[in-house]
Amino acid sequence: MTRAARGWGQVATLARRVFEQLDWQALAEIYFDWGGDRFWQQRRANVVSMGSELGKRLLHRVPRGGASLWVGAGVAELPVLLGEIVLHDRRVVATNLRRRECEVLNAALEAAAVGVPLRYLAADAGATAAADHDHLGCISVFTDPETWPVLSEVAYGRVAPAQLDVERFVAERAAARALAANLFARLRRPALVTTTAEEVAWFLEPAAAAGAAVDAENELIPTAVVGDPVGFLAVR
Secondary structure (H helix, E strand, O other): OOHHHHHHHHHHHHHHHHHHHOOHHHHHHHHOOOOHHHHHHHHHHHHHHHHHHHHHHHHOOOOOOOEEEEEOOOHHHHHHHHHHHHHHOOEEEEEOOOHHHHHHHHHHHHHHOOOOOOOEEOOOHHHOOOOOOOEEEEOOOOOOOOOOHHHHHHHOOOOOHHHOOHHHHHHHHHHHHHHHHHHHHOOOOOEEEEEEHHHHHHHHHHHHHHOOOEEEOOOOEEOOOOOOEEEEEEEO
């Protein structure tokens, strides 16, 4: 077994220890109106395997000892966050607007005693103090139906043009543009953005305004929870 394989084996073990302590019923109530228990039972193993796979690809692209800001981080991102800290000695700020989800995840991290400096912050990523990160993780944030109901419907083609609430769309788009510009402006370039295919455009606009070059990689990996394709944007 290679050193890298042993390292990710350690990360997977840590993630499973945290999962053993997680209140899955509480998470089910946060994520779904019904059927949450069955959903998580079916996907729990995928969260570890697919999260580890995304983490492996990420660590090939970011420097050791750097810093990451994760927006809307939750259960699915846990193996990636652990991998950054344990295997690459990186600092990680994980933010999430759902305070209850942060409480559940932090309680599991504490109970599992993984010895890793990781806590989820119930905060708006656009208002965090971190301004020196070389990597931004933003997965299914701008397509979140709770935060951006109209943008989400448009992104996934679920609303007909005749049914579009134009005023709400314009308001949500303005707020999303402001958030994307804020997050992008605080990247220390060269940088990397990990995001879904549906969210790439939100970062191309502030990059063009800043005169930054962005290379979108073709390699994509589905998320463990909803299957959205995730890839990397290299920012110069």
